[in-house]
Amino acid sequence: MTAHYQVHGDIAVITLDNPPVNGLGLATRVAVAAGMAQAQADARVQAIVITGAGKAFSGGADITEFGSPKAFQEPNLHSLVALLDNSSKPVIAALHSVAMGGGLELALGCHYRIAAPGTSVALPEVKLGLIPGAGGTQRLPRALGVEPALNMIVSGEAIPSERLAVLPGQRLFDKLAASKDSLLEEALALAGSVAAVRPLPRVRDWPAKHPQGDAYFQFARNMVKGMSRNFPAPAKCVDAVEIATQKKFDEGMAAEREIFVNLMWTSESRALRHLFLAERAASKIPDVPADTPQRAVKAVAVIGAGTMGGGIAMNFLNAGIPVKLLELKQEALDRGIATMRKNYESQVKKGKLKADKYEQRMALLSTTLRYDDLKDADLVIEAVFEELGVKEAVFKELDRVMKPGAILASNTSTLDLNAIAAFTQRPQDVVGLHFFSPANIMKLLEVVRGKHTARDVMATVMAVAKKIKKTAVVSGVCDGFIGNRMIEQYGRQAGFLLDEGCTPAQVDRAVERFGMAMGPFRMSDLAGNDISWAIRKRRYVERPGMKYSKTADLLCEKDRFGQKTGAGWYDYVPGKREAIPNAEVVAMVEAHRAALGITPRKIADEEIVQRLVLSLVNEAAHLLEEGIANKAGDIDIVYLFGYGFPPHRGGPLQYADELGLFNVVQAMQRFALNPLDDASFWQPAPLLQRLVADGKTFGP
Ligand SMILES: NC(=O)c1ccc[n+]([C@@H]2O[C@H](COP(=O)([O-])OP(=O)(O)OC[C@H]3O[C@@H](n4cnc5c(N)ncnc54)[C@H](O)[C@@H]3O)[C@@H](O)[C@H]2O)c1
Structure with a gap:
């Protein structure tokens, strides 16, 4: 089951349970609707709490259903939200961790909302080239106020619940719970306290007003035009929210639907949805299942402090992983470290990095001129000159000093990784980690899988990539990789x-x-x-x-x-x-x-x-x-x-x-x-x- 039904005293609790983020695919929608029917039918039940198991209230619609008939199959998200809205018994949404997209729209269909602090609240549809399609553009302005709602809808950015809860005049949250742990208990108490309230408050019945509507929406349109020239969706977000301030709720819902469906068929939205899914799928390797054991990577070594070596080292320092940097000469080390410091200092100057964080990161860095000092590293990444002879010397040294099980990686751009692996007695531990320049900035990492690279090495480096905030893509060995x-x-x-x-x-x-x-x-x-x-x-x-x-x-x-x-x-x-x-x-x-x-x-x-x-x-x-x-x-x-x-x-x-x-x-x-x-x-x-x-x- 993707949602559970339980009764606590006279309150029913429907818990979404569709890991990882309680996506609202068809099965989950069916289960929630079944829970609602059960609660309506049970005379004991006075009020209904909806919450999410595990790591989210709900991350929203299941986007793999987009563009397929499943998304429209009843109960679709629209019908489900209407079902809550029309419930004769009060429905209370208890939000925690993540309440995004369709998840937030579901909550907006409830009569009351309570959120744990730190809940990420967002309508991110614009990032997929869409507008919210289940009432988000019509209900959020009514619950939160027109300007903050439009900002959220146009940017798609997540805002923590505690920041939204203090906005003047907001009615998005009736209460902020003390913590995630006490959320359910507090939600049950809230449900008990409102069980007899009639008529039930419905977001759809509230006004969405802006005192200077015309001028404000004109301004918003100009802003959006400047920022999103290749995308139609942000301007449509403005249209939809403006409609919320001008038309009756049901007319607004019809307009939102039409805009949503039209955007769904644009090449821009198809492109963004493709990329969204492709990025998530990139970390999956067909013959390396998710439960493949991983090696621990607690200490890293980098060989070569040139253009790439310094940037590569910074990625690990940023993630709190100690790095030992090896060079041929002290001058080269000094030069490399000076460049790293310059990069960090420019981030500090721009206000992107706090000065104490910068020092903490540099404190994780140590240097050496001797290979023997690297022996305790779990992962070593070579970034020396692009010559096979130089790589040979380096990998022979690494083979001599590194502890068994250490992962030996090369940042080569063009050389044959299998040849490099063959310089060692442990080709199964050798892998390519092809960073892009500037290595501390560029998100892409090509993980080059050699003929003999072990599966657990692949699983480990894919996880390491995530830790250092790279998007890793696996490539086989060939000249230039992908x-x-x-x-x-x-x-x-x-x-x-x-x-x-x-x-x-x-x-x-x-x-x-x-x-x-x-x-x-x-x-x-x-x-x-x-x-x-x-x-x-x-x-x-x-x-x-x-x-x-x-x-x-x-x-x-x-x-x-x-x-x-x-x-x-x-x-x-x-x-x-x-x-x-x-x-x-x-x-x-x-x-x-x-x-x-x-x-x-x-x-x-x-x-x-x-x-x-x-x-x-x-x-x-x-x-x-x-x-x-x-x-x-x-x-x-x-x-x-x-x-x-x-x-x-x-x-x-x-x-x-x-x-x-x-x-x-x-x-x-x-x-x-x-x-x-x-x-x-x-x-x-x-x-x-x-x-x-x-x-x-x-x-x-
Ligand atoms: N520059 C790029 O855009 C880029 C992008 C991806 C991959 N790469 C690859 O990264 C590697 C390094 O490139 P780079 O641009 O940083 O070169 P670089 O010349 O800037 O730096 C290489 C560093 O390695 C040091 N070095 C040379 N031989 C050494 C040895 N035997 N032991 C220890 N240190 C040694 C040098 O002193 C120098 O500081 C190459 O394999 C290159 O193909 C470069």
């Missing part, structure tokens, strides 16, 4: 576009309008053009047949390495990130084009975007086919958190599904006819062809 292997194709297309007639600024502008945080040339300037140059040089040897534009090499020959040298595809003023187009670079591109005998053509933004994004899609399809990536959603999460792919598009594969895979394949076949492009790359991956033939999508 993210960088795809970005290579994207970079190649960007190069061909220059050869055919574009300027770097035109390419960047087109994909930035599409929504990418940064175009390929600005991104390369940020990452360092020398880094991709080194990788290309290796690939020229390893894959001699692969076609590349030479413009990026010509740029590097001029030492234009990007932001760090003040000059790359663009110019940069010290201390600023603004990319200023450079006439010499444009002339260099033109000269190279002329030398190749190419007559430039005007390329539409649409072609630019399609070639860049579909290059990601085709490579992703190969990754899925090869089993490097487990599922489409994992790839989309990599691009969302690692490469600035626009959330309203849902990731490259969700975007391809939206375009329609038939159209995707047609476009690829068209691109293959372009003699200046790489026809062999544009052969649609076999997986894509199969999906089209079977009428399927990449899916979740």
